[in-house]
Amino acid sequence: MNPFEKIFNHQIISRLEDSGTFMVTSHERSWLKTMLDHPAAADAFTAETLDKLRSLLEPDPVMDTSSHLIEKARMREKQVYHPLLRTLRRHMMNKSGIRLTYEVKGGRVNQDHSGFPYKLEYSMVKREWYLLWYHTRHGAFMSTRLRKIHSIAAEPVDPSAAESILKKIGTLLDSRNTEVVIEVVPGYNGELSRILYAFSCFEKHVAYDDEHDTYRIRVCLLEDEFEYLLSKLRFLGKRVRVAEGDYLQKRMLESSTKALERYGVMTRDEELTS
Incomplete structure (x- = not known):
């Protein structure tokens, strides 16, 4: 019998997923501990989550990359991660409204516009993130690049109003599909x-x-x-x-x-x- 067969057993993996258990190898733990030292980790996780991860990974060794990874000359490319992703996901999860200041074509800046965040979308062509949101004053469905957003803050929305906005967005999208x-x-x-x-x-x-x-x-x-x-x-x-x-x-x-x-x-x- 293959001693590693159970690791790849579909039934076991399915049950682990159903119970919320996630299997990681020692190499993956070492890699994660090493990556948590990267400056981008502070933007990817909240301070509480970052401290908890570092505490859990304290017994694991740091991955030695000096003899394994060599960075060669490459083109300058845009980062996939954006600092606003976590903030916007929380607003969408809580069905909260937003008040944002963003830049439009020509460099003009729209100050403190109220809206409702609907979806985050990544363009494979332009290699950047977009926020799809509903402009509550204009009643329009908007698409704004995250790098064009200057500031964003939560704005309370009544639950019934949030559901009404989501229905309007669904109707708008159906007409454009x-x-x-x-x-x-x-x-x-x-x-x-x-x-x-x-x-x-x-x-x-x-x-x-x-x-x-x-x-x-x-x-x-x-x-x-x-x-x-x-x-x-x-x-x-x-x-x-x-x-x-x-x-x-x-x-x-x-x-x-x-x-x-x-x-x-x-x-x-x-x-x-x-």
Whole structure:
């Protein structure tokens, strides 16, 4: 019998998860203790949580990274973590209103605007966090970059008013939502996991057509997310095709036509007219 078999037993892991137990290895504990010395730890955790983690990890050794990690030359990149994330998550969890001062295009600053935080969203294209919130005075659904927020504070909201705002946000989002259907070309069914990973940030439903051996992915998205979806479709290339979605089909046709023209290949329409 493999002595480590029980570590990977699905039933045991499931029961541990149900009881709120989380298994960590000694290496993971050492890594966490080392990372807690990083200056960013003070922004990622509250002082109470940070002290508790350090106390729990006191018996563990610090990971020696001197002979294992070598930092080579790299491009300057934006940090994924933002100090406002924890604060905003608490406001959303408590269904609290907010009063924020934020910068808009042109450098103008809007002072002390009341709103209701709805969701935090990370843009893979622009590599930064956005706050989706409801502007209570204008009755508009807003999207603001976290780096453009100058200050934020909690503002009490009556529970019934909070529920009413959430319903309004749901109605606004439903009106802006659209669906497209993407088919996986049968010859690439073996790459389904990779293809689904490309669409992992979208709400989707996958169906299998047994008769035609075809997977159909129904993707639900907002109109301002089309460009990002297009970048994923271009990345996947001939593995997928847009089965439903006039706008996406048109954009993919334009991209394909321009690519063919760039290499001097005539399209069918050009052949018919020549």
